[in-house]
Amino acid sequence: MLMNIQPSQAGTVESNDILIILNPAETGSGIKIDLTSPVLKKYGSQIKIVIQEVLNGQGIVDAHVSANDRGALDCTIRARMMTAIDRAKLGEEVQG
Amino acid sequence: MINAIGREIPENIAGIKNIKPYSGPFAYTPAGRLTGPTIILNKPRSEKVLKSIEQAIDATGLKDGMTISFHHHFRNGDYVLNMVVAAIARKGIRDLTLAPSSLNNINEEIIPYIEQGVITAIETSGARGKLGKLLTNGKMKKTTIIRSHGGRARAIECGELHIDVAFLGAPACDTYGNMNGVEGKSACGSLGYAMVDAAYADKVVAITDHLVPYPLYPVSIPQTQVDYIVPVEAIGDPKGIASGALRISKDPRELLIAQYATTAIEYSGYFNQDYSIQLGSGGASLAAAQFLKEKMKQQGITASFGLGGVTAPFIEMLDEGLIKAIYDVQDFDIPSIQSMKKNANHQEMSASFYANPHNRGPIVNQLDVVILSATEVDVDFNVNVITDSNGVIMGAVGGHQDTAAGAALSIVVAPLLRGRLPMVIDQVHTVCTPGETVDIIVTERGVAVNPRRKDLRDNLREANIPLMDIEELRDIAYEFAGKPDPILVSDEVAAAVEYRDGTLIDVIRKPL
Numbered sequence: 001m002l003m004n005i006q007p008s009q010a011g012t013v014e015s016n017d018i019l020i021i022l023n024p025a026e027t028g029s030g031i032k033i034d035l036t037s038p039v040l041k042k043y044g045s046q047i048k049i050v051i052q053e054v055l056n057g058q059g060i061v062d063a064h065v066s067a068n069d070r071g072a073l074d075c076t077i078r079a080r081m082m083t084a085i086d087r088a089k090l091g092e093e094v095q096g
Numbered sequence: 097m098i099n100a101i102g103r104e105i106p107e108n109i110a111g112i113k114n115i116k117p118y119s120g121p122f123a124y125t126p127a128g129r130l131t132g133p134t135i136i137l138n139k140p141r142s143e144k145v146l147k148s149i150e151q152a153i154d155a156t157g158l159k160d161g162m163t164i165s166f167h168h169h170f171r172n173g174d175y176v177l178n179m180v181v182a183a184i185a186r187k188g189i190r191d192l193t194l195a196p197s198s199l200n201n202i203n204e205e206i207i208p209y210i211e212q213g214v215i216t217a218i219e220t221s222g223a224r225g226k227l228g229k230l231l232t233n234g235k236m237k238k239t240t241i242i243r244s245h246g247g248r249a250r251a252i253e254c255g256e257l258h259i260d261v262a263f264l265g266a267p268a269c270d271t272y273g274n275m276n277g278v279e280g281k282s283a284c285g286s287l288g289y290a291m292v293d294a295a296y297a298d299k300v301v302a303i304t305d306h307l308v309p310y311p312l313y314p315v316s317i318p319q320t321q322v323d324y325i326v327p328v329e330a331i332g333d334p335k336g337i338a339s340g341a342l343r344i345s346k347d348p349r350e351l352l353i354a355q356y357a358t359t360a361i362e363y364s365g366y367f368n369q370d371y372s373i374q375l376g377s378g379g380a381s382l383a384a385a386q387f388l389k390e391k392m393k394q395q396g397i398t399a400s401f402g403l404g405g406v407t408a409p410f411i412e413m414l415d416e417g418l419i420k421a422i423y424d425v426q427d428f429d430i431p432s433i434q435s436m437k438k439n440a441n442h443q444e445m446s447a448s449f450y451a452n453p454h455n456r457g458p459i460v461n462q463l464d465v466v467i468l469s470a471t472e473v474d475v476d477f478n479v480n481v482i483t484d485s486n487g488v489i490m491g492a493v494g495g496h497q498d499t500a501a502g503a504a505l506s507i508v509v510a511p512l513l514r515g516r517l518p519m520v521i522d523q524v525h526t527v528c529t530p531g532e533t534v535d536i537i538v539t540e541r542g543v544a545v546n547p548r549r550k551d552l553r554d555n556l557r558e559a560n561i562p563l564m565d566i567e568e569l570r571d572i573a574y575e576f577a578g579k580p581d582p583i584l585v586s587d588e589v590a591a592a593v594e595y596r597d598g599t600l601i602d603v604i605r606k607p608l
Contacts, residue, residue, distance in 0.1 A: 016515055039516050041486050041607075042580035071515025073576055 008087035011080035018072035020084040023064040037069035054081035111238035118601040131255035149183040156299040162260035167290035168198040173336020176265035178205040185214045193217040197289035201225045222492025234606040240591035246451025246498035247596040262297035265331040269304035270312035273322025278437035280306030282332040285427030287316040291446035294321040345379040354383035363559035371464045374403040378469040380509045385409035406432040425450045451498035460502025470510045477531030480524035487583040487607040500533040512539040518573030527602040584608040
């Protein structure tokens, strides 16, 4: 089942963390990821895959993710994504 | 062609004559004679003091296409290089080769003069910030040449790097050109790198903000080598030249690395009465000094000499009698500068004495133990200290190659991960120091001994440190961070990295 989400964010711009800003997107527009990272050349594609995986795992197929990475490991990226998604869903319930 | 460590070196590199591939740390045998400055007559009571840098530029006969040099002892407080290049630009002189002993962030000021064609080639130990980016992005007309401190001394002495005019910042200088680095408001301590320039450049200009009556002593660079003297308001910013005494790190990871490194030294077989040591200026190295001091006291061991790159922890060891003498090519903090001024056991040395592989013997050849830092190391123990994770120049070779080759035991310390970046990887982007001169890699997760040093591995079995193969260290790093994608580069060679003997160990290609 597809999920309606509210704008949300999680994480920080401290070293080894990542700031995720999650925004809803129109149905059918897919996942768009804007990534800035000091390790873009070496890990950019890997970071995007992780973000994509977490979104798909949570049934989100349309979203705009703005990710400001500061050298986070994959486990951190997953955790921040999960929190952002939880907050995005929470927003829906509160307003619901 | 492929050199001895498997790096592809182009047959032709613009601006580099006689390309020789690296073939081993002591494989290349030099031939020929040393070079030297032109002979001149200097009559009694001649006047060397000039009114301005412009006047000195005229007096030296500096012309388009020549090579100028500087020393980097003023570090990020240096005014001399920027000031002189600006004056040269005003004179309309162009197409110069800039050959400083190194470049710091403060030298970014010269970028407009590079863009205008005043400077079209650079030969240096390294560069940082915007200058590093500019050199990497192939913005120079000619290929940049990167040399170690010993390699630079060698290149100057054999004539590969011919300096037409050396502009040397002098913290104290008398009216006939005797200078030292320990007096005056811009004191920097040792003038070690500048000594080679002074001895071999065709013309030498001393630029000073502390002109004193004749004679000045002690003398670091003598009147016999100095053509002209220019007094100026300030040659540097004391705050940028030297820091206060650096505090010992509280970072638990650095402390653990330092602890493993000192334990490795203790059990290596080299920790004996009258051993000798060089420490870097990084956090883990400074912490290692502290731990080493304790071990030396506990076991009643003293060192015959210390070498560097000198910092306050080293001075404490000298003052406490744990090190008999210090040989000093550069100072990083105020206690070190003061020590060189007052302590006769703290000796100044030239870059050639320090590290030139082709003189009658640099002091690195006598060195037992060195602790070095790294940007990344690979499973062949090759070390990169010059390019960052984007393949951009952001550091300097310094004495890394020289001490690794000279020391009986070379230890490289690095965290296993910096942010997400693994520091032990399959292949470093740029090889500065070849793995066959690196004995031990110390990280907070484990310690790897070069398989070439079975003797060391046996000695370290008794030590309480986590020994592992270098591949295991890489695997741990990859497990956390993932395997990094390679940095894609073009065919364009932006910089050539010389080994200390003048052969090419690697090239830095412009990233895509």
